[in-house]
Amino acid sequence: MLPFARVAIIGMGLIGSSLARAVREAMPTVQLTVSDASAAVRERVAELGIADDVADNAGAAVVDADLVILCVPVGAMAEVAAEIGPELAPDTVVSDVGSVKESVARVLGAALPGVHVIPAHPVAGTEKSGPDAGFSSLFKGRWCIITPPPRADEVMVERLSEFWRRLGSKVDLMDAPHHDRVLAVTSHLPHLIAYSIVGTASDLEEVTKSEVIKYSAGGFRDFTRIAASDPVMWRDVFLNNREAVLELLGRFTEDLVALQRAIRWSDGDALESLFTRTRAIRRSIIDEGQDTEKPDFGR
């Protein structure tokens, strides 16, 4: 039996449109209704034919759904929740895919009293945006972290877990504040640093932008990939996971200053010892199937 029979997806960017395609592929009998705030995106999604129905607005999309998944930037959650609230059927589960969970749980919980709000976060994505960038296998072999609020309905949590497993994901349950601290390390800080270094590199006087581009194969190009991610989505992540990101940034800067000092004082042993230690982490990530073993990512 399917965990949900009528699914509504709000927001048809990279993640929402991948989700639509994945649902179609894994659970073809699910009735799938989608919507997006942009008329151009709605039109494109209709052309792509990746949903049964494209509704004109979020409210219309969720009527009769037993699962609603919000795939909008974290900062847009409150507005969308206000739109869908009056239209939700009893016992509908409302979930999302946002990279921050504590603030989303708070916003959705406040806007949708009495609704089964069960936030979730599939740890998957690419640097591309929009409905054409999505693909059905995005979630396969990746983790989906579900953060049930205290007193969440266990049956509904299990149904949502089963939904993600059907899409090929591995599911973990976690409380929202811990999720936000973990993702600050594995996702938010890396994005912030990548954005920052790419910004620094574009502002130099002695080295031209065209030189930076030409010789980027020395390492820089790896950072530009994640610094090409969706600007609004990431703005909202940092505004909504402020404490965890700031705390971690403090530690990172401290460690970087220690390295800076080692370079200034020619402390080769300190450098070599850190550089040796970091190799082991890469090995574990490959062993866990979370990255490819191919040198240079197979490029």
Add this chain to the structure above:
Amino acid sequence: MLPFARVAIIGMGLIGSSLARAVREAMPTVQLTVSDASAAVRERVAELGIADDVADNAGAAVVDADLVILCVPVGAMAEVAAEIGPELAPDTVVSDVGSVKESVARVLGAALPGVHVIPAHPVAGTEKSGPDAGFSSLFKGRWCIITPPPRADEVMVERLSEFWRRLGSKVDLMDAPHHDRVLAVTSHLPHLIAYSIVGTASDLEEVTKSEVIKYSAGGFRDFTRIAASDPVMWRDVFLNNREAVLELLGRFTEDLVALQRAIRWSDGDALESLFTRTRAIRRSIIDEGQDTEKPDFGR
């Protein structure tokens, strides 16, 4: 006509062994002699059959060579230069592949007076090390930066340029100090930051190492690739390009602190504006053929 007929390569790691394979493929009639400080590596290279001869030491390898390329860590250049000096034939060109050029030019120039010392740097590599990690196509479509010292013999510089073009590289000439500033941006700082963030992530108390590994697909795993690069090679890079790296680190930290402040004061516009600007650089790197367009590096 071949630019060089008898080539010696000292150091059979990723770069040296890739170079041997590339020379074999592109210029099969070149007489190729190689060596390495490690007996185990020399034995493995002989098994791999990627050179005509594996000499017991650097001095023996360079006898009769008209081109010698040093593929050893930057900090080992002085020692190798002392070994090969007495054995070099007149008019031999001595070059290298180090990621730092000003200090290498100084060290080789001092150790090998009267020799055609023409340092070079192929901007290519992977995170793997050792003779088994090398492959013949590593330099294809990549830039090789040659940094001829003042008063270098122009004919020899052109022969060395032609040598790299035969391996599929595009060649640029640059003065050594400018090279070091450019590479500090496109390679050295990215590596330092990647090593640093991977170090920070392994030292947390609230988030376990296994969580960092599990959820690394959120962005962190991209950093672990370059933080798996050879520790000794990179130690030497930082010790030998100190001024340029420290100057750039200062700017990077300044920019990062500005971002930190934008997060603390919820300045969404500042964040979004930077995150939008950084997308264009990625586009240019792909247009220049220095990275793949495939989302997520095609993973």
